[in-house]
Amino acid sequence: MIFTFSVLEMTVMAADPITVYTGEYKTQDNQIQIQVGDNLTVDNADRQYTVALGDQQLDVQNVKKFADSGEHVSYLFLADVSGSIKSDTSDQMKKAIESVIKSMDTEDNACIMTVGNNAYAGDFSSDQKQLTDQVEKINRLHEDTNLYYGIEQALSILDTSDQVNERKCLVIFSDGKDDQVRGITKEEVTKKIEEVHIPICSVAMLGKKPADGAVDYGKILGEFARLSPGGQYILYNGKTADLAETITGVADHCNILYADLTGYQGNGTDVRLKVQLNAKGIGSAEDGYDIDSADISEAVTKSTESMTQESSDSNSAMVTDEKNEPQRISEGSVAGLIFIFVLALSCVVAILTRMKKENKKKIRKENAEEKKPVADKEIAEDQTDMKNDDPVKETAPIWEHEIKIKLIKLGQNEEEEEVSVVIHDNAVIGRNAVLSDVAFENDELLSGAHCRLSYDGKNIYIEDLHSTNGTMLNGVPLKEKYPVACDDVISLGASEWRIIW
Numbered sequence: 001m002i003f004t005f006s007v008l009e010m011t012v013m014a015a016d017p018i019t020v021y022t023g024e025y026k027t028q029d030n031q032i033q034i035q036v037g038d039n040l041t042v043d044n045a046d047r048q049y050t051v052a053l054g055d056q057q058l059d060v061q062n063v064k065k066f067a068d069s070g071e072h073v074s075y076l077f078l079a080d081v082s083g084s085i086k087s088d089t090s091d092q093m094k095k096a097i098e099s100v101i102k103s104m105d106t107e108d109n110a111c112i113m114t115v116g117n118n119a120y121a122g123d124f125s126s127d128q129k130q131l132t133d134q135v136e137k138i139n140r141l142h143e144d145t146n147l148y149y150g151i152e153q154a155l156s157i158l159d160t161s162d163q164v165n166e167r168k169c170l171v172i173f174s175d176g177k178d179d180q181v182r183g184i185t186k187e188e189v190t191k192k193i194e195e196v197h198i199p200i201c202s203v204a205m206l207g208k209k210p211a212d213g214a215v216d217y218g219k220i221l222g223e224f225a226r227l228s229p230g231g232q233y234i235l236y237n238g239k240t241a242d243l244a245e246t247i248t249g250v251a252d253h254c255n256i257l258y259a260d261l262t263g264y265q266g267n268g269t270d271v272r273l274k275v276q277l278n279a280k281g282i283g284s285a286e287d288g289y290d291i292d293s294a295d296i297s298e299a300v301t302k303s304t305e306s307m308t309q310e311s312s313d314s315n316s317a318m319v320t321d322e323k324n325e326p327q328r329i330s331e332g333s334v335a336g337l338i339f340i341f342v343l344a345l346s347c348v349v350a351i352l353t354r355m356k357k358e359n360k361k362k363i364r365k366e367n368a369e370e371k372k373p374v375a376d377k378e379i380a381e382d383q384t385d386m387k388n389d390d391p392v393k394e395t396a397p398i399w400e401h402e403i404k405i406k407l408i409k410l411g412q413n414e415e416e417e418e419v420s421v422v423i424h425d426n427a428v429i430g431r432n433a434v435l436s437d438v439a440f441e442n443d444e445l446l447s448g449a450h451c452r453l454s455y456d457g458k459n460i461y462i463e464d465l466h467s468t469n470g471t472m473l474n475g476v477p478l479k480e481k482y483p484v485a486c487d488d489v490i491s492l493g494a495s496e497w498r499i500i501w
Contacts (some may be wrong), residue, residue: 011098021229022287023254024197027299030261032058035167036275037199037230038285039252045420046280046329051259053296054271066167066254073251074124074164075100075110077140078154080174080205082116090140092238093173099240100171101289102132103248109165111157111448112466114344115150116143117180117427120401120449120465121435124163137466143154146180148189151224157434159196169251171201172224173236175451176217180335186220193227195251197289201247204235229287230254230300261300263273266293407438410489419497426454428465429492445469446493453484459501460484469493 023035045263051058077097081090102112106126112134125131142201151172158168178186200333202221206214222233232250234243257275269291274288402424409417421427421438430436432448447467454461463481464471471478472491484490488499 016284016482017335018277018279018285020285020287021199021254022165022197022275022289023199023229024168024178025273025291025295026381027261027295031061031298032259032261032296032299034273034275035229035255036257036277037252038277038279040279040282041342044397045282047255047443048278048280049255050276051257052272052274052276052280053264053266053293054265058261058264060257060259062258064258066252066256069256071167071256072105072165073108073167073169073248074158075104075108075171075247075251076108076113076121076154076158077135078113078115078119078150078174080116080145080147080150080171080172081114081138081141081143082147082177083140084143084145084175084177084179085140086207087140089175089207090138092236093205094135094138096169096173096236096240096243097135098132099244100247101128101135105245111161111163111464112138113150113157114138114466115145115147115148116141117176118428118452119146119150119153120428121157121432121447121453122468123155123432124161134466134468139466142347142348145174145177145180146183147174147176147178148186149183151179151189152192153198153435155192155198158198160434161454166225167251167254168198169201169247170198170228171247172221173203173205174207174221174487175214176202176219176221178213190226190227193224193287197229198233199250200225201250202231202233203243203247204233207363261296264300266297266300268297269293271296311471401455403454403455403460403501405460407497407499410496410498416496421453423453423460424450424457428452430465430467431493440493440495443493443495450492451478451490454481460499462490467492 019039021037023037025032025034027033032051032053036049038047042048047063049059049060049063062078079093079097083094087234096111106111109124109126111121111124112131112132113119122134123364151170154170154172156166158170165363167396202225204218206218210218218235225231225233230253232246234246236243244261270290271293272288273291274286276284278284402422404420404422407419409419419438427437428435428449429438429440429446429452430448430450431439431441431443431446433439433441435449447465447469449465450467451471452462453460454463460483462471462473462478462484464478469492473482473484474489475491484499486500490497490499
């Protein structure tokens, strides 16, 4: 097949080197499916892909555009609500998020997350009306920005939540400033981006005439986007239609490669997944990363189990015909015993590699839980020294204020239930165990992070975190942060709780 390109298209391609982005993968039915993007602007470019696991080349059986794959997208919108965001910029941010929501396909879903001193996220939903209502409730706070922490948590949610689709996209709306002294570092965010392989769209909300310092912060957002597979850095100019098209384009502009795993032999260790793109008449590029070969071994093992069943059926047929072909019966029996031995050995390898994989997943889930950062650099260095001396011992977090309270569940038909809560400066109550300090995972009326209790050394306060169904104190809906007295009753989700201390 011959493709022709205009002079303008070739000039555009010559300006930037060809790049291929290797995104997330999954294994299924003796096959590995890989999300792959590129920077080609020529729609009908002749793309040829090769895939390898370590030194072993795989047969690429099929390539589909994402739009034709039947998969859907999950967006997480991370909105900066700190004091550095001006009121008019906050209004622009809301309109921008709403424009992307309206551009989503009906079966895509999204989550609204805000970050100031802390980060709070709702649930993923495909209901565009519900999502836009949540956006309208976003309020600018007079707080510092714990932006890096928010980005790290957002990526963890997209990586571990069972509510997300196969294709994921993090969209950050911020001025790029992180001024939380006890927050995490840019290097930690970079490490997380490289670990999860999720595309990031960074939308810099810098205003019409940004100062030099603001531009530098914006460049950091651009760096995060470029580190992700196929990410985009967008300097927001107020044009919501262009913004929505760009962001949904990042999520949709990828192909899915289907490569055959037949004959692959892993050794239970990490292996390099490599994807090479050759575009006829334009150039070539390669990208990849190390993956856990337990995934590959499991897919091959499942295929082997299917072969075992076929072999068993075949042996049964030979036994039925043993008078005519006695020699085939003997060879089939020996071959069956050998095959069973090989299968048992491969199962042992698969179990061991699976255990390794589950251990990695456990570690990643623990890392996804909320981190309690230290107060300053000197304390961090002291903790590092202590860990080096005794790697088992962990230094206790440092808190300004701490108080222990009890929540007593009310209701005539309910069994008496009492929950102890230790408030370290603040404690979040919700349904998502990753986002909350106190999680009631079976309460469907709770939002992921529903409300927050805080303690300043003198008083306890409660505030609703833009939850879907709201929070009430003594029967009155909360619209702002409010002090709590002992024996007060809070209503959240499907339950009422009396607070005592």
